[in-house]
Amino acid sequence: MxxxxxxxxxxxxxxxxxxxxxxxxxxxxxxxxxxxxxxxxxxxxxxxxxxxxxxxxxxxxxxxxxxxxxxxxxxxxxxxxxxxxxxxxxxxxxxxxxxxxxxxxxxxxxxxxxxxxxxxxxxxxxxRHATPVYQFIRNKIRSGEFGKVTYMSALLCQDWKRLTSGTWRQDPALSGGGQLGDSGSHIVDVLLWVSGLAPQVVTSVQDSRGTPVDIDSAVTVKFEGGAIGVLSIVGDFPMWHEDLTIACEKGGFLLRGGKLLVVSADGTKMIADHIPGGTNPDANFIQAILGREEVLAPFSCGYDVMLLTEAAWKSASEGGAPVSVAELNRPLN
Known part of the structure; x- marks a missing residue:
């Protein structure tokens, strides 16, 4: 072919x-x-x-x-x-x-x-799997250079409530849920993908802001191995904003507005810009079919994302009660 x-x-x-x-x-x-x-x-x-x-x-x-x-x-x-x-x-x-x-x-x-x-x-x-800055963070964490991840936080602000009003995205029968499962899905995914961590316990509170679906979400996660994390999805905000913080045993990463600050264990700061490489999901998909590349975002990522998302929805429906992900997890064949 x-x-x-x-x-x-x-x-x-x-x-x-x-x-x-x-x-x-x-x-x-x-x-x-x-x-x-x-x-x-x-x-x-x-x-x-x-x-x-x-x-x-x-x-x-x-x-x-x-x-x-x-x-x-x-x-x-x-x-x-x-x-x-x-x-x-x-x-x-x-x-x-x-x-x-x-x-x-x-x-x-x-x-x-x-x-x-x-x-x-x-x-x-x-x-984001095909974007150099996220690939850089993932590779640094996996190399062990920064030690284990100890804390992560991610924030997504978006005018989602207004922009999706009257569309299928606010119809649970078509969307399956609100912003956490929509654009928030990208944020859940990138936290799991760059860190390689698996969620253990999830707590969540959500506000539908008068709509049939979740608009704002405040999610906390305890990961296997002891790391903790916070995920904030704000769906009624007049602009797009996204940031990511990852603290490790020997430094960490601060991503703000697409600009990455890398902090070493001794406090040395480096702005990581002009990171080479990168592609996009469509180019990667075609090259993977032709046997030239590995799939960057495989189906398994979709399972991982939905597992954490379901735990957050369940916790929110139970007034913020902790939800054990093991109760939801089904082993892959």
């Missing part, structure tokens, strides 16, 4: 971001588009005139049956991911799925096991 023929399931704004990246990959060929909303198809065609002659479908199952595909990219409401991944694997396709992989850890585990049997490539659109 020298080219990978890709079908798009979902053509909303996130899909258009993926299309833009796919068009920069010489080995990728977008061959068909699917969306139940014709307006989204037209917006996509307008944004990318070179795709205007592609076959389009309202039902992704018709595309799977009619087109000669190697892979699909799924960019649809969260609760639809499970069935779409299953059916795509059933017809022998590689799958890149936007986050979250599924809306429950049980469904995520089912997809992991199904992917393993299929022998296909499965990836999630967690772009």
């Amino acid at each position: 020298s080219r990978v023929r890709v079908g798009l399931i979902g053509c909303g704004s996130m899909a258009r971001a993926h299309i833009r990246q796919l068009l920069d990959v010489p080995e990728a060929e977008i061959v068909a588009l699917t969306d139940c909303d014709p307006a989204q198809i037209e917006r996509t065609r307008s944004a990318f005139p070179r795709l205007s002659d592609l076959n389009v479908y309202e039902d992704y199952r018709e595309m799977l049956a009619a087109e000669d595909l190697d892979a699909v990219e799924i960019n649809t409401p969260h609760a639809q991911h499970f069935d779409q991944v299953v059916k795509s694997l059933d017809v022998g396709l590689h799958v890149l799925c936007e986050k979250p992989l599924a809306t429950t850890s049980a469904d995520a585990l089912t997809l992991i096991n199904k992917l393993a049997v299929s022998g296909k490539v499965g990836a999630i659109g967690y772009q």
Whole structure:
């Protein structure tokens, strides 16, 4: 195989971001588009005139049956991911799925096991795995140079409540939950991925701010091995802001506004900028299919994220009571 023929399931704004990246990959060929909303198809065609002659479908199952595909990219409401991944694997396709992989850890585990049997490539659109600054932090922690992680905190502020009002993201039947499981999923994922830690006990309080889903979340985590962490998701804030703090036995990392400050055990500070490397989920997905790269954000990350997220939802529903992750965990086959 020298080219990978890709079908798009979902053509909303996130899909258009993926299309833009796919068009920069010489080995990728977008061959068909699917969306139940014709307006989204037209917006996509307008944004990318070179795709205007592609076959389009309202039902992704018709595309799977009619087109000669190697892979699909799924960019649809969260609760639809499970069935779409299953059916795509059933017809022998590689799958890149936007986050979250599924809306429950049980469904995520089912997809992991199904992917393993299929022998296909499965990836999630967690772009921070492909970003040099996060790769740098992860590699430094894994090298042992900074000792064990002792504390982590992450903050995400976003105008999520207003921007998603009236959309499927605030409909639990389609979204599976609120901001913690949506853009907050990226923050949960990157904490787990860069640190390599597994959550042990989770406590959480949440505020829906008059909506059907969680908007603000204050989550504390005790990790296996003794590290502790705090995760703050603020969904009713007039701007985007994100920061990450990781303290280790021999220094730590402060990421503010995309700028990384590395602190050594003796207090020496270094601004880590112009870090080489990096790619994006779409390029990595295509190269992984061609056997040239390892998948940067595998399906297993989706299970890990949902496990912590479910624990946070359960704790919040029980008034902030501690939740043992072991009670939710199901061993991977």
